[in-house]
Amino acid sequence: xxxxxxxxxxxxxxxxxxxxxxxxxxxxxxxxxxxxxxxxxxxxxxxxxxxxxxxxxxxxxxxxxxxxxxxxxxxxxxxxxxxxx
Amino acid sequence: xxxxxxxxxxxxxxxxxxxxxxxxxxxxxxxxxxxxxxxxxxxxxxxxxxxxxxxxxxxxxxxxxxxxxxxxxxxxxxxxxxxxxxxxxxxxxxxxxxxxxxxxxxxxxxxxxxxxxxxxxxxxxxxxxxxxxxxxxxxxxxxxxxxxxxxxxxxxxxxxxxxxxxxxxxxxxxxxxxxxxxxxxxxxxxxxxxxxxxxxxxxxxxxxxxxxxxxxxxxxxxxxxxxxxxxxxxxxxxxxxxxxxxxxxxxxxxxxxxxxxxxxxxxxxxxxxxxxxxxxxxxxxxxxxxxxxxxxxxxxxxxxxxxxxxxxxxxxxxxxxxxxxxxxxxxxxxxxxxxxxxxxxxxxxxxxxxxxxxxxxxxxxxxxxxxxxxxxxxxxxxx
Numbered sequence: 001x002x003x004x005x006x007x008x009x010x011x012x013x014x015x016x017x018x019x020x021x022x023x024x025x026x027x028x029x030x031x032x033x034x035x036x037x038x039x040x041x042x043x044x045x046x047x048x049x050x051x052x053x054x055x056x057x058x059x060x061x062x063x064x065x066x067x068x069x070x071x072x073x074x075x076x077x078x079x080x081x082x083x084x085x
Numbered sequence: 086x087x088x089x090x091x092x093x094x095x096x097x098x099x100x101x102x103x104x105x106x107x108x109x110x111x112x113x114x115x116x117x118x119x120x121x122x123x124x125x126x127x128x129x130x131x132x133x134x135x136x137x138x139x140x141x142x143x144x145x146x147x148x149x150x151x152x153x154x155x156x157x158x159x160x161x162x163x164x165x166x167x168x169x170x171x172x173x174x175x176x177x178x179x180x181x182x183x184x185x186x187x188x189x190x191x192x193x194x195x196x197x198x199x200x201x202x203x204x205x206x207x208x209x210x211x212x213x214x215x216x217x218x219x220x221x222x223x224x225x226x227x228x229x230x231x232x233x234x235x236x237x238x239x240x241x242x243x244x245x246x247x248x249x250x251x252x253x254x255x256x257x258x259x260x261x262x263x264x265x266x267x268x269x270x271x272x273x274x275x276x277x278x279x280x281x282x283x284x285x286x287x288x289x290x291x292x293x294x295x296x297x298x299x300x301x302x303x304x305x306x307x308x309x310x311x312x313x314x315x316x317x318x319x320x321x322x323x324x325x326x327x328x329x330x331x332x333x334x335x336x337x338x339x340x341x342x343x344x345x346x347x348x349x350x351x352x353x354x355x356x357x358x359x360x361x362x363x364x365x366x367x368x369x370x371x372x373x374x375x376x377x378x379x380x381x382x383x384x385x386x387x388x389x390x391x392x393x394x395x396x397x398x399x400x401x402x403x404x405x406x407x408x409x410x411x412x413x414x415x416x417x418x419x420x421x422x423x424x425x426x427x428x429x430x431x432x433x434x435x436x437x438x439x440x441x442x443x444x445x446x447x448x449x450x451x452x453x454x455x456x457x458x459x460x461x462x463x464x465x466x467x468x
Contacts, residue, residue: 020342037342039395040299041370051294060289060297 006054006076010069013049017042028070056080086146088203089118089125089380090255094216096120097145098152107135109155114379116152121251122347126379133157149201182209185324193218204323211324212408252345263407267322270448271402273438274455276462277425278418282433284465288359300418301392302363304435306468307461308390308413309333309354309362315454317446318411318439319387327410327445336386336406337366339373347373348406350386359468394418394435403440410445413458414438435462 014023018036026035033043047058056079058066066072086096097119109115109129116127136154140146180197182190186209190197193214200217202209281303289297312319312333320329333355336348349369354362372378389406394417401414416436423432437458441451461468 018342033395039340040301041367044294044297044299047294057294060286 001054001077001080003073003077006073006080007069009050009053010046010072010076013046013053016049017045026069029068031067032069032072033067050076054080086118086140086148086150086152086201087127087380087384088148088201089120089383090122090259093120093148093255095145095147098140098142099124100142101138101153103135103138103153105135105137109133109135118380121255122345123252123376123378125383126377127152128379128381129155131155131157133160147201149199180209181207182214183211183324185211186214189214249344252341256346259406260404263404267405267407268443269405269440270443270451271438271440272448272451272455273400273436274459275421276435276437276459277423278433278435278462281462281465282418296360298359298363299366301394301415302359302366303462303465303468304392304415305335305337305351305354305362305366305390306357306359307458308388309335309357310461310468311454311457312388313355314457315450317450318441318454320410320445321387321408322410322442322445323408325444330387332387334385334387336389336409337369338389338391339370341374347378347383348386348389349373349378349382352381352385388413391415400436401438403438405440405442410442411451412440414440 011023014021014036017038021036023036026032032038036042038046043063051057054076056076058075058079062075065075086098089096099117099119101116103109103113103115110132111128111130113129114126115129115135117124118127119125133155136156138153140150140152146152180200181202182197182200183204186200187197189195189211190200190209195214195217197209197214200209200213201207202213204210204213278300282300285298285300285303292298316329317327319333320327322328332353334350334352335354336350339347339349341347349372351357351362351365351369354365357365369378369382386406386409388409389403389412391401391403391412392415393401394415397417399416399419401416403412403414405412414437416438418433418435420431421434423430423434425432437455439451439455
C-alpha cells in the first residue's frame, strides 16, 4: 500500500468523525487532535476506522507516537510493510 | 408536548412515527420533536393504542399541549374530540400538584389545569407554576384538521432558522437560571491515578481496539459508585427541598462538533460495569452528535459529569444543571511530583472537582464524596 493510499484511508476515517472539517488542509506536522478538535473518544473512533480499513491494530502504548498526520502515515506504513503487526 | 429541558416552553412536532390504530408499548419512539437544542425522540410511557394524532408535523406547540390520544390498555374508548383540543386525556378529576404549587398557583392566579408538571408522574411543582406565571399566555392551538391525512417526513418550516442560535439560547436560559438560583460551592482534590491507569492498561491489552475502554468510563464508574455512598448529591432541588434519586442517571456533558452542548444521561449507571459504561457512553455520545437522543435521556439525569481533560485543562469549576444539585468535573491526567510515605516520586495525577448546591448539601458532605471518589480510583480493583 502506498503512502497516498494510507493518507486516503486516514482522511476517509476522519471524515466520519469530523465531517465539517477539511482534513486535506491539515499540515503534515500539525497536531492532529488540536487541528481537528477531536477528543479521546473521536481519536479512538479514528483508530477503529483504521483497524477496519487497513487491518492494523494500534496498541495503546503507541498512541504517543501518533500526534501528527505525517507520524501516523509513517507508523501505518511501517506496520503494513512487514513491521510488527 | 413534553418538557425536554429545564427551560423549554414550546417545541415543534417534526414527524410522527405512528398512525392511528397502531399498538404502542412502553419505550416506543412515537414522534420526533424539535427543540431549541436538537431534534429529540419522544417515547411513550405506557402501552396502548394510538387513537388520534392531534398535532401535525410543523406545529409549534407550548409544553403541555396534547399531541395525540393514546388509549391505554384496558381503557374505554376516548370521548369524541372537540374541535379545539384544550382537553386532557380522560379529563382527570383533580390535577396532580404539590401543596406548595397549589398555594402558589392560587396566589398568582395561575390555572393549574394549564400548567405542565415536571415532577414525579407529571405532578406540578412550584417551579412549574412560577414558570407558567412568568410565561406569556401560550398561543391558541390550531383546530384539529379533521380528516386531514397524517403527513410523515420532515416539514419544511419545522426547525428554527438558526439552530445554533437556538442552542445558545437554551444553554443561556439553563445556565442563567443556575447562576441566579443555585448558591454553588466548589471543592477539589488530587487523585493518584497510577493504579487506575495500570488497571486500565491490563484491561485494554486483552481487547481489540473496538472494545477498548477510555479512562473516562472508569471515572464514570467511580462517580456512580461514590454516589451510592454519598447519595445527597444525586437528585434534584425542587420546591425548596432536596429530592434524592434512588437511581444514578449520569448526565454526561457532551460537546457537539458544530458548537453547543448536550447532557444525555446514562440510565442506572450504578448497575453497570466499566465495560457497560463504555458501551453506553459510546452510544449516547454518537447519538448526541448525530441528533438522535430520546426525551428520557435528556430529562432524567440526576447529576452531571464533565470531563475537559482532553483539552489540557487541569481543574474544572462547573455550573450545575438545574434542578440537579451537583456537577463533578475532571481535568487532564498529568505527571506531577507526588509525595508518598516520605518519598517523592512522579505520578499521573487527576484533579477532580465538585460543584454542589449549598441549599442541598454542605461542604462536609461534598468533601466526603470527593474522598470516596479518591479512594475508589486509587483502588480500582474494587470498582
